Amino acid sequence: MRPKKWLSSLGISSLLLASVLSGCSSNDASKSDKTEIVLSGWGGNPVEKKLLNEVLADFEKEHPDIDVKLNTINDQYMDVLKTRLIGGTAADVFYLDAFEAPALIETGAIEPLNKYVTDEFNVNDFEKPMIDAFKSDGELYGLPKDYSTLALFYNKKMFKEHGIAGPPKTWEELEQIAKKLTDAEKQVYGLGVMPQIERMYYLAESHGGEVITDGRASFADDKVVKAIQPIVDMRLKDKSAATPSEVGAGQSAGEMFGRGKAAMVVEGNWNIPYMEETFPDIDYGTAELPTVNGKKGTMSFTVGYAMNSESKHKKESWELIEYLTGKEGMKKWTSKGLALPTRKSVAAELGFDQDELRRPLVNGASYATVWQDGPSLPIVMNNFNNQFLSAYLGDRTLKEALEDAEKQANREIKVTE
């Protein structure tokens, strides 16, 4: 009897064990001669998604032995990506925002691309600031798929009603126009402001100060404070500026503008299709950002394709990146004007510099400050934005807020070291 009992208990245990373990085994049933590679990106709008699918279909047609699986991460893209990279389940090729690139490059999770790039691919065709954003020690870690700069969006109807001929050319002009266009009773403000460093980085450095020096926050510098002060003064002294959330327009300056709560906003290329879709009745124009100190300036944001350094199909992954950022792929991707092409030849071919709304954005590319400044930028951004808001709302002076934020940012940077 006894050995039998033994056996049965062993049987039950192993059964339970087996059922647990079977959950872990992977079913690699789909065995075809095609190599499957995965591409990860964020959702974007439906038009964008459709466009990307078309480009990928074209690629698959040209490379019949490669099957591209598109995997979109809709929310908290970077957090998900990092977790997957750690777990070894990240895609072969993925979107990478230039802003987060340096920190990721430092960890070695991203494949260096120099050895893949051929002369034929012509790296020199890319806008220099955009491609430099993905470089580290001369090595290339990503190829910019597109970019956007910031420009001034202004409401033509409001301008006409107040007899203003055109968009401001200088910052001083902007301040005066904003005052004229403000109607406190109707909650209409001259300028809609996003109180974020990513929108005013160029402005912060316009008086010769630096936001980050040698990887440490340095934005409490008087030169930086002086440069940003006008933004705060517009809200607190002139009362001609406000944030979107103050007028119930969510967190988006575009929405504030579309709802007619702001006569001017500083926005990027993405705002053009958004206005078309959501607020088609608003008659607006775009202009290059007003000069500060007689100098032109704007921000530029770029996203690139990067390769997972642990990818099992590096050759195929490169072929995909090569196609997507090559002339043909990029032309198709940017043809609808959702984003601007980073290849000069493509930009010239598509003629966005002739487009009335996009010209100011394209013109900005040559003098824009790229939103990327080393691995500590995310921490600096977080602390700046957090404390800047209190100064912007008038709880304390800008200098105090920024000194506090700088101290905290540098402590946090130290924590990560």
Next chain:
Amino acid sequence: MFTRRERKEAGQGYLFLLPALLILGVFVIAPILYAVFLSFHKVELLGGANYEFRGLDNFLKVTFDDRAIIALKNTAIYVAVVVPAQTFLALVLAASLNAGLKGQKFFRVVYFLPTLTSSAVLTLIFMWMYNQNGLINYVLKIFHLPTYNWIGDPDVALIAIMIMNIWATAPFFMVIYLAALQDIPDSHYEAAELDGAGAVQKFWHITVPNLRPVTSFVVIMGIIGTFQLFDQSYIFSGGSGGPNNSTLTVVLLIYQYAFKTLGTMGYATAIAFMLAIIILVATLVQRKFSKEESLY
């Protein structure tokens, strides 16, 4: 020492336990041990895991991390306000539903509804109501009360989350109170009535003392729950803990250090351990206080 039979029986017992032990070991014990290990190291998990022993560094860093102190302060204020408020509200709701009023079954269902909604959905609905031109400001305007920029103003953002959470969790504890209320013998109330006690006196002198063990449970669960506040402030602030760090909680900070900033996984686990200790102490203190006053 042991007979063969005993040993065999023990072996058999462990064999039966094996699946459970294995699962517990892999999914519960090992992660805890790994977290202990992490909290003493500087960790970079990306691009080939990299550990660097740092001793107590991670634990000491908290003292000069302003955001950690702000997070702790926010969480403490939150616990201090929300736990008493939701406990009291739950008690009052339960008592009123137990008083034999008309339609109380209907109201039990209605009051319980918020608990059934997922907290993410609830937060989104509240954010929509908290909007500058939203429902809550609209109602305040009708009564000529001041309106607030609930989501954007650092002074009121945490209060907005408090209101939301009290409203959402009180009904859950109300149900627990309701069950306990049914257990109080009617004879107590009858005796009090004979002595001429009014409704308020009966509530304070019979209902509340009789519910003390349940209150203790509710408070402890409340403390644990509120110390772990994450999802609401995460959604409310889009993951940043803003505006101006006003909705930054300890768990949100842990999340930020673990997944947002690179290379601070060890620091995040160190904070997590400290939070666990704080919750443990708070619970023990609460238990001590409730034990001192015995029921009868």
